[in-house]
Amino acid sequence: MLFIVIPVFNRLKYTRDCLLSLRQQTRQDFRVVVVDDGSTDGTDQMLAREFGEVEVVTGDGNLFWTAGVNLGIRRALALGASRIMTLNNDLLVLPDFVDRMLYWADQHPTAVLGALELDVATGQPVYGGERLNWRTNTRHDLLAELPASQRHGLHPVTYLPGRGLLIPLVVIEKIGLFDEKRLPHYLADFDYTSVARRHGFPVYCNYDARLSTYPEESGQEQTRRFRSLRGYYQHLFGIRGGGNLRNFTHFSLKNCPPQYLPYYLLNGYARRLVGYFMH
Template sequence: MKQANLAVIMTCYNRRNTTLTCLHALYQQKNHCDVYLTDDGSSDGTAEAVKEEYPEVKILQGNGNLFWVGGMHLAFGEAIKNQYDYYLWLNDDTFMEANALSKLLQIHQNLTEQGYPDSIVVGSTKDSMTGRATYGGAVKSKNWYSNKFEFLQPSSIIQKCDAMYGNCVLIPKSVAAKVGNIDTAFVHSLGDLDYALRAGKLGCQIWVAPGYVGTCTKNSIRNSWADTNLNILERLKKVLDIKGFPLKSWTIFCSRHSGAFWIFYWFLPYIRAIIGYKNLAISPTFSEDINQTNSEV
């Protein structure tokens, strides 16, 4: 396979050591890449440390209010201007295995040869301590009444899926040309799920790579809207927060992707925040980034 022209898309905020560890693992890959990193106003010296250790990284400066979607939108948009063959979304707390990038690229080449060039390839991650799967792809629940996306356990073979976490995602230029950038109608959550669903509607395929591409610790539900140790008012405040289901973004998402009866799904996270959601094996809204709590669609 010829050397691919590849851009890596990242955003970070006040996780200097984590960001540096992620970049270290990235630069161990055999494939050359250009890194576009949005530093969203970090106060811990992240940008300065990256400049010192990895001067080739293209750092874009945020104002502290971009969050995950805004940061990724800024970096992705800058990279798209240069028309790369591939774009890799990479969370700065995702540490890639040495052959991960080659693996994802080879899978896309195989899919292209099989007649699926407009394919997104999703890499699954696992917890470095427990070995349990944490992030990757997801499939829509088969229950007719459900708008839930369930995590798809990686296997030894490639699997088709409906949606994805944005932790480690390979997007070819043909998909980027069709779908465009991450939609800033979303701020912190829902942007990656929306991107996947828009891609599917435009005829693109989404596939989960076999096995794991690296490690990433799963975010805790503690102190989130799903934490039943908090009182009702605290949970309501958090579910309406940028890192939960803010009214405007959630309304756009539901009206866009939840069918004619979307208003019924719109109420669910707020009802669950009020009554206390007991089932904490939650399927996520898939924006797994800077200190974000998972939640169910």
């Protein structure tokens, strides 16, 4: 049984719309676990009133993404999950999303799968996975490189985000849960899928499964929208900072091949120190 784990903190409207899109799935052989980390906007009442079928786990407001997802996964495993999918609440899944994910999961039962992301406003693809050259710290954007005729099926990638990430039970049994101690928010998803790949599990972006995102609502975009010294500090050192130097260091030490590590670290630090002002 597939269990979909969604960590939430406030943003009630996004959570409702996301859950409604799951109700519209052509396949309904899944269950949903929402981890409500101390929301103060009535999310708990809305879930109880409108989504009685959803399993709700509550936190105290200090879980952040990684610990929230882990709490939901533990609950799903206790309920008998054989597959886990992590999903963010600020997205919508197209009606055949679950069907297309489970189809390919059945074909590749040990693979970790992500999805093609569309801009909710335009319907145009915005993210289709990437391949990283560790030696040069350069990323190859699959969307930019794949012709439209090849934008279907599975494509191998270096890592995947946690938005619509399907994880077989065998992967969890082998490598455990997300690294909430060292990566409490950002990079935990890229780290987890990188570790899975290093342990021999295929990691693919599934171009047949599509979800719609709100690119401007990401934490990184919120931080960069109004640039300031305080924002710069949060970018580099805050738990939700997209350029968090500590998180990047942990990710690099865990995943970068040792022979490429010095350059990868220096190049990555430089990009984070100046990147806040470049976008």
